[in-house]
Amino acid sequence: MTSFQVDTNGYYGQFGGAYIPEMLYPNVEELRNRYLDIIHEPGFQQEFRALLRDYVGRPTPLYFARRLSERYNSRIFLKREDLCHTGAHKVNNTIGQILLARRLGKQRIIAETGAGQHGVATATVCALMGMECIVYMGARDIERQAPNVARMKMLGARVEPALSGSQTLKDATNEAIRDWINNPIDTHYIIGSVVGPHPYPDMVARFQSVISEEIRAQLKETTGSELPTKVIACVGGGSNAAGTFFHFLDEPSVELIAVEAAGEGVLSGHSAATTQLGKDGILHGSRSLVMQTNDGQVLEAHSISAGLDYPGIGPLHAHLYKSGRGRYLNATDQEALVAAFDLARMEGIIPALESSHALAGLGQLELSPSDTVVLCLSGRGDKDMQAYMTYMESK
Template structure:
């Protein structure tokens, strides 16, 4: 789990270049210092690493396979490979860091896990980890997303979690983070805030990246076994950026591998409140305890954001992504709602795999890339499956795809 690269490892204060850090109330500094110390300790603790590896294998079902999407490849002209995180227990990559965070919290003597969720996959994964380890769990979720992602809300409740609706503002992911953070501040001693992406104050961007690096480490080995070489392109969707950072982490030192992050252009990339393309349209700022690119007003307040994918509608992004953008090591592109929905149905009908709408953004960009780069190898992270999205997609878009 230790980093094999140094140029993107954060400083002791949690900075990737100028991004990251810990901009938090004084009463939280001691708590965060304790979490940092505990995390540093478990990364050197073989019993912790063995326990996590065992859960990955026997509980999550890792390693997740890499699948050569032959029909999609033939149709669009490049060799497209899917890292199948959708096959994990709970249906997405989120279980990777949720198990790590929950095990860490348990070792620290915490009794309750608290978190935010957008699409609900982080909430489901954390509720699963809490049930497995015998801990309380409280998930904060925007009212809009509760209605949109009803199947995941039911799963969380079945697993024993308390689901708290965020009823202010746009009632989506940012508001869920606000609500969860406020609840966490009420008792940071007994609660552990299990942040759902590579965002938040130090050490969370580093910690979540490290837990998610299992995705990239597996994929790098698998694609070489299948093809005898590294891919030309690596693609993943970016909201907060955990699935992308997990995949990118294994290829950062491979200059011949192009890294592509895909943000949501929503309904209109040029209209405030109609997209969530942070790295494309944002500027550096501070929110939720860390510095990164963010979509903000002239006075530095977070702007309204929107995406058809509930897991991507966040006005900031992981600080390491901001650093990689400035370095030029990763490229960040956009896909709009309609392109994502088209890709949702395309992968479903060409390969028999129903993707999450979040992951569909990466599929859409991979298809564009395949047409631009014929014959090249594209590895994309299929970060989640679309069970949670089926009712919403059919209700809103089904008629256009022959579903009455």
């Protein structure tokens, strides 16, 4: 039987591993050798669970979306990660990693961010724990996600612009890795998605797995069964999807559906649909599917959503796609905008542009009344109001 958990060498099938500069070897090895022991300590789990409950506001609701269900002639539940403290699922991971960093004796935290949600979540936990925080963010993303930049600064973080390449998430990650190479002793890098060298993809997935853990319990209470027929989430690097899928990976009756950003169209040259356009390659420390030229140069991704604007995908997702366990759809900028306004006007919920891609995926499925669908609403739309207002003005 195909395994969907990481193996001892840090691989999901053929994807994963740790392809890192020699300077980072001690840091990554320390993490690899200690992360599972630390995470499984009763004291760690007690502190982690208490903060998720009392600080983050978990469990997040599993909301039956009545009008959306009527439209698609099925039962659709929204997992309300948008109601987490800071406005997205990202804080589940940053709480876990800051507790880990503290146990490793690190005093300085760095992070990368695209939409700014991971940056805000990192700045939040650094403020909570009294640690120094530096967030790298593409200069272009700083412009289009100004509210989140202001939040990070108010929380005490230093926001460093990435001025190279497309000035988006890929470039911010490059800058964060450079910083880590220069400060290997006192610094922990809180990676925000299921990307990077092993053990990050597994570690982040474990911290985010609280999403699917709660879904199973909440569905049991609501419907009598722990298992939906389909779970849906948007994918850039893929952390909210990894968390939503985690406790269903070995349940073959549950269809796992991920929705990538097609940008202006998969073949337009302005897209981030990695499973459709990517080839095997190495990006930011792991082997995965990467959008690249024939000679291996990483291509620039495009999405209206800063959080999905990434030319790779986490190795777990590459494995789910290649093995056929996961179904990977895509939605254009325009389709995501339409889906956002549909949810706002049908259910009174304004979603993040990232989550809107998952919502746009609903229209690509053949749904029936016997389907129970859980869609991860990974974040709220406050940060995207400028894009939404521009769209309204264009109508």
